[in-house]
Amino acid sequence: QVQLQESGPGLVKPSQTLSLTCIVSSGSISSGDYYWSWIRQPPGKGLEWLGYIHSSGSTYYNPSLKSRVTISLDTSKNLFSLNLSSVTAADTAIYYCARDRSGYGHLDYWGQGTLVTVSS
């Protein structure tokens, strides 16, 4: 059973960089044809896809955030990370990591989510 767990600061100051990690248990993130994804949900609102990284290391980002988002793999720790730069209050959200089984929106395993608040 694959499990994902997000971790990182719950509070980030405006203009700084939001950094989160997602530890994956059961199986290596660098093997298999999977896409390791980040999705966010502002409180009381809908979901937004941020991007994903293939197990080979190729990355794909939401065009609306592309200049601010970076996703990377750390195979030694079996985790992947999200960096979102120049944050504003609009980036306040629950951030989820998930596994996309096909690269076409087949998000079959999700983390529990972590709330990140952007405030001074």
Place this chain on the structure above:
Amino acid sequence: QSALTQPASVSGSPGQSITISCTGSSSDVGTYKFVSWYQQHPGKAPKLMIYEVSKRPSGVSDRFSGSKSGSTASLTISGLQAEDEADYYCCSYANSITFVFGGGTKLTVL
């Protein structure tokens, strides 16, 4: 990329069937067969219910079914149960390797 359009809310009585629509465009739903649906209970992570328009993951009840016509996808829940009360989101693959979600639909079981 604009969000997909879903009704804000739908309701039904136990045992009834309901359908949630998800309208996109030729840039997403209308072109690609990669529409998925997620169920989200309050305070919980989304759960995959349907992928590739009409496929059900292992463990998901066959009361849930998906379809697509043109630029509109649909999720149908038959034999409505109290536990089905949740928010439902559609998601579609879109041009330039991106994904767009719907705004979400709140299902109330009366």
